[in-house]
Amino acid sequence: MKAKLLTVTQAANLKGVTRSAVYAAIKDGRLAHRLVLGHFAVREADVLAWTPAPYMGRRKGTKLSDESKDRISQAQKKRWAQRRKNG
Numbered sequence: 001m002k003a004k005l006l007t008v009t010q011a012a013n014l015k016g017v018t019r020s021a022v023y024a025a026i027k028d029g030r031l032a033h034r035l036v037l038g039h040f041a042v043r044e045a046d047v048l049a050w051t052p053a054p055y056m057g058r059r060k061g062t063k064l065s066d067e068s069k070d071r072i073s074q075a076q077k078k079r080w081a082q083r084r085k086n087g
Helices: 008-015 019-028 044-049 066-071 074-086
Strands: 034-036 039-043
Touching: 008 019, 008 039, 008 044, 019 039, 039 044
Parallel strands: none
Antiparallel strands: 034 039
């Protein structure tokens, strides 16, 4: 019996995640894949068995940590200062 292959978009729609999440899982080795005509293809059974990693972004209204603030470019800091100044 042949395994049903899905595109990255189909896999993302099946799991209710973004295509970026599927690509990240492929890159990290959490989701097996094949190359078909230069495109990633994943087995439907593998997608169904895969548990996507939870989103780890910052929640709205949460303050940035000092470490995160250090990574922000000077240009961005100037834009924020300008916005605060202009209201």
